[in-house]
Amino acid sequence: xxxxxxxxxxxxxxxxxxxxxxxxxxxxxxxxxxxxxxxxxxxxxxxxxxxxxxxxxxxxxxxxxxxxxxxxxxxxxxxxxxxxxxxxxxxxxxxxxxxxxxxxxxxxxxxxxxxxxxxxxxxxxxxxxxxxxxxxxxxxxxxxxxxxxxxxxxxxxxxxxxxxxxxxxxxxxxxxxxxxxxxxxxxxxxxxxxxxxxxxxxxxxxxxxxxxxxxxxxxxx
Numbered sequence: 001x002x003x004x005x006x007x008x009x010x011x012x013x014x015x016x017x018x019x020x021x022x023x024x025x026x027x028x029x030x031x032x033x034x035x036x037x038x039x040x041x042x043x044x045x046x047x048x049x050x051x052x053x054x055x056x057x058x059x060x061x062x063x064x065x066x067x068x069x070x071x072x073x074x075x076x077x078x079x080x081x082x083x084x085x086x087x088x089x090x091x092x093x094x095x096x097x098x099x100x101x102x103x104x105x106x107x108x109x110x111x112x113x114x115x116x117x118x119x120x121x122x123x124x125x126x127x128x129x130x131x132x133x134x135x136x137x138x139x140x141x142x143x144x145x146x147x148x149x150x151x152x153x154x155x156x157x158x159x160x161x162x163x164x165x166x167x168x169x170x171x172x173x174x175x176x177x178x179x180x181x182x183x184x185x186x187x188x189x190x191x192x193x194x195x196x197x198x199x200x201x202x203x204x205x206x207x208x209x210x211x212x213x214x215x216x217x218x219x220x221x
Contacts, residue, residue, distance in 0.1 A: 005102055005120070005121055005125050005129075006099075006102070006121075006125045006128045006129045006132070007098065007099070007101075007102075009098060009132055011135060014094075014098065014132060014135045014136050014139060015135075015139045015144070017097055017098065017136065018094075018097075018136050018139035018140040019139070019143070021093070021097055021140060022140055022143065025037045025041045025042070028143070028146065030143070030146055030150075030183060030184055030185075031141070031183070031184050031185035031186075032140065032141055032184075034086050034089050034090050034093070034140075034141065035086070035089065037093075038069065038089060038093065042066075042093075042096075043067075044062070044066060044067060044068065044069055045067060045068045045069070046068075046069050046071055046076075046089070047068050047069065047070050047071070048071055048072070048073035048076040048077070049070050049071070049072065049073055050073045050074075051072075051073075052070055052071060052072040052073065053072040053074075053075065056114070058114075059071065059072055059075060059084070059085075059088040059091075060072075060085075060088040060089060060091065060092050061092070061108075061114055062092040062093075062095055062096055062103070062108075063108060063109050063110075064103040064104050064106065064107055064108040064109060064113075065109065066096060066100075069089065069092050071085065071088065071089070075088075082185075083181070083185055083186050083187050083190075084187065086141065086185060086186065087137050087141065087186060087187065087190060090136070090137035090140050090141050091133045091134060091136070091137040092133070093136070093137070093140070094132065094133030094134070094135075094136030094137050094140070095129075095133050097136065098132050098133065098136055099129060099132070099133070102117075102129070106120075138190055138193055138194055141184060141185075141186050141190065142184050142186060142190065142191065142194040144194065144197065144198065147180070147184075147191075147194055147195070147198070148198065150180055150183050150184075151176060151180065151195065151198075154176055154179055154180060155176075169199050170196055170199065173192055173195035173196055173199070174188075174192055176191075176195060177189075177191040177192040177195060180195075
């Protein structure tokens with residue numbers, strides 16, 4: 001049986017780890033200041049690098065000594081892309097929390113080390129590594145209990161018209177994502193994913209289920 005480089009983590013595991021991280025380093029105030037957490041609480045340097053995305057194909061990279069996160073300089077300086085930067089930083093903290101052993105074992109200090117890790121991983125492994133970090137970032141920046149409250153506020157502001165109940169829930173979520181994204185300082189897409197989570201499972205917990213592909217992958221290891 002093959003041993004996976006990527007740890008088995010279902011959505012509830014990831015959500016719980018994001019919640020514990022937020023409780024330790026932040027509070028229930030939104031938007032969550034991920035930059036302050038990284039800089040002040042974790043003492044990790046964010047280092048803008050010219051052409052980083054073009055050269056590496058990635059927005060950000062955390063090193064395995066957990067002292068630096070490299071980011072694309074243009075994205076870092078572009079206020080219009082600030083929400084994307086916030087998510088990229090939260091994504092790297094996802095690797096810090098979820099994949100510390102993997103990063104430490106491969107001594108990821110440079111982009112070259114990151115490429116070497118990718119070569120040792122299957123496409124599926126790399127996909128799940130990145131998916132887990134994305135989910136962590138989403139749970140971290142968009143706490144589900146707060147999202148439920150803000151969603152209800154937005155519905156009340158719009159008067160909760162009758163037609164809301166007649167349209168597909170995912171269509172409604174896309175409509176609500178625009179104003180809610182401004183509350184959490186994330187992209188519309190991030191909010192849409194979070195809102196759809198509330199449809200999939202218990203709205204109090206707001207936890208999505210692991211996809212069938214993910215289940216099958218880990219079963220076959």
